[in-house]
Amino acid sequence: MTIIILPLGAVGILALAILFLMGRHVYQIRRIPLQEQEREQLALEHAQQMEVERLELIRERQAHDLQLAGQRHTLELRMEWERHQLDKHLALTRISADQKGHYPYMVHPEQGYQALPNVNMRQLAAARQDEDTEDTGRAIPSLVRYEDVKASIPQGHALVGISERGLETREDSIRALVWVVGGSGVGKTNSVSLRVDDDYERGHRFLGIDPHAFKSDSLTNALRGYASRFLLPLAQRLEDINQVLDTFLIEFERRKAGGAWQYPITLVVDEVGSMVSDIDKEEPLESDVSRKLKTVARICGQESRGFQMVGIFISQDAAGLSWLRKRALMVLAHQVMMWSERILVCNNNTTIAREMDTWPIGRTLAYGMAFSSGPIVVQQPIFRSRIVEANIPNLADNPFTPGRTIVNAVNSVETPSQAAPLRLVNDTESEGLDAQKEKDTSSVGNDVRGIIVRMHRAGDSLKKISDTVGLNGRKYPLFMAVCNELGMKKEKEA
Structure with missing residues (x-):
């Protein structure tokens, strides 16, 4: 028998090679099921990820479609509201359009009606051409008579003033709480009187507070023509002021509880700043009046509109009256002298505060909760008081004692000499x-x-x-x- 003896090195290498090949074969046999499981797991995770992404895309598309549908619905409602308001107003006025279909009254959802008073169609077309060419050179008129624009105020709207665009109005709801602020002799009494006259023609009854009724240019003198509609005499003394506020609050609670009423009520409060800021806190009556004034302002600004109870507050300054500015639906800010006061009355608008230096009497900045499109600068029309039955003496005891007939100007200090065109009678001299x-x-x-x-x-x-x-x-x-x-x-x- 022949034995072949290989070198040890060659035998070892051959044995290692055989073992390596056998081990690799065994590893591959055992690895195949593991690879199948990994592939299945990876495929499952990938499918789940794809499903999550698909659902996310569907959710985003649905949210986008919902947003577009909401915007489309809002736009349709706004267009329908505009069409309804315009048709309603045109039905009342019977004003025809020009050849291009333009009307002298333009309706804006947020700005209300804007009218160009006493403008014919040719003038209207010229005004529209100015707007199309972005001509911003038109100035706000410094003298407008209330009687010339009164008939142009749309039904269901309240006057704001005359801007460079024409007659500015808002919905009646802004009348719920009006704050008229400004220095002495800048047209505050005029601004208040024309709104009281508007309420008078709407059938309102009045309550009034005037701590300075003894002045010749007082609110009491300006409102003599409406004596028959006052539920109580204008209050001057603290006790009477407290009674007027109690009357307003009690009547509001009665109406709120379901009680019926026959007429709207307007509360007119002059010098509100002095009755709230300049008080002796140790004096119970002064503290009560201050507290009740703030309560009435809150009610007028938030609750009383549905009960036909509104308020007009008047002050010469704005310091300490942030509670009133916050509640007011319309603020009519007249000119003031102090820069710090200007910043307050202009609601931190420094540009308009600087422009106040050249403002004529009756120029106001109108803003408030009802002015969602922002503040506007307007001119208040000049108003002449009604011919009234009144008696000058004994103003403190009874400001509305029947007596002889007088013609009472709104405020001789606040009415400019240029206001001569104002009249109580018709322009036609031949009329009796x-x-x-x-x-x-x-x-x-x-x-x-x-x-x-x-x-x-x-x-x-x-x-x-x-x-x-x-x-x-x-x-x-x-x-x-x-x-x-x-x-x-x-x-x-x-």
């Missing part, structure tokens, strides 16, 4: 004074008179004409006075 005393028709503008004449020539009855121009109901005597001036006979009334 006695007829004007019976009914002042100067508030009826030329546009309304033109509609009356055209409808009368078309053969329409006076009743139909009065309904069309909105001079029906309690305004029908005014309508008949206008008809008499226009030479229209009464037989057409049937």
Whole structure:
């Protein structure tokens, strides 16, 4: 037998090679199931990740579609509201459009009605061309008569003032709480008086507070023409002021509890700053009046609109009245002298505060909770008081004692000498004074008179004409006075 003996090195290498190949084969056999499990696990995780991403995309698409649907719905509602308000207003005024379909009244969802008073269609087209060319050179008029713009205020809206764009109004809700602030002799009493006159024509009853009733240019003197509508005499003494505030608060609680009422109520408060800031806290009555004034302001600004109880607050300064500025739906800030006060009344608008140096009497910055589009600078129309029955003496005891007839200017200090065009009678000099005393028709503008004449020539009855121009109901005597001036006979009334 022959034995082949290989070198030890070669045998070892061969044995290692055989063992390596056998081990690798065994490892691969055992690794195959593990690789299959890993692949399945990776595939499962990948599928789960893809599903999560798909669901996330679906959620984002649904959120985007929902947002677009909400925006589309809001836009449709706003357009429908604009169309409804415009149709309603045009139905009342019967004002036709020009060839391009433009009207002299423009409706904006946030800014309300903007009217160009006493403007014909050619002037309107020129105004629109100015807007299209972005001509910002138009200035705010410094003298406007209230009687010239009164008839142009849309129904259901309240006056803000005259801006460079024309007549600025807002919805009636801004009347719930109005704060008129400014220095002496800048037109505050005028601004208050024309709004009191507006409330008077709406059938309001009044409560008033005037600690400075003894002054010749006091609020008491300016409001003499409305004596018959005051539930209590204007309060001057602290005890009477407290009684007026109690009357307002008790009546509000009664209405809030479900009690019926016959008329709206307007509370007019002058010198509110001195009654809240300059008080002796150890004096119980002064503290009570201060607390009740803040309560009334909160109620007017938040709750009383649904109960037809509104407030007009007046002050010469703004320091210490942040509680009032926060609640007011409309602030009418007139000119003040001190820079620190300007910053407050202008609500930290330094640009407008600097412009106050050149403001004419009656120029105001209007802002508040109802001005979502931002503050606007406007001119307040000049207002002349009504002819009233009043007696000058004994103002402190009873500011509204019946007596002889006087003509009372709003405020001789605040009314500029340039206001000569103001009138209590019609411009036509040939009209009899006695007829004007019976009914002042100067508030009826030329546009309304033109509609009356055209409808009368078309053969329409006076009743139909009065309904069309909105001079029906309690305004029908005014309508008949206008008809008499226009030479229209009464037989057409049937």
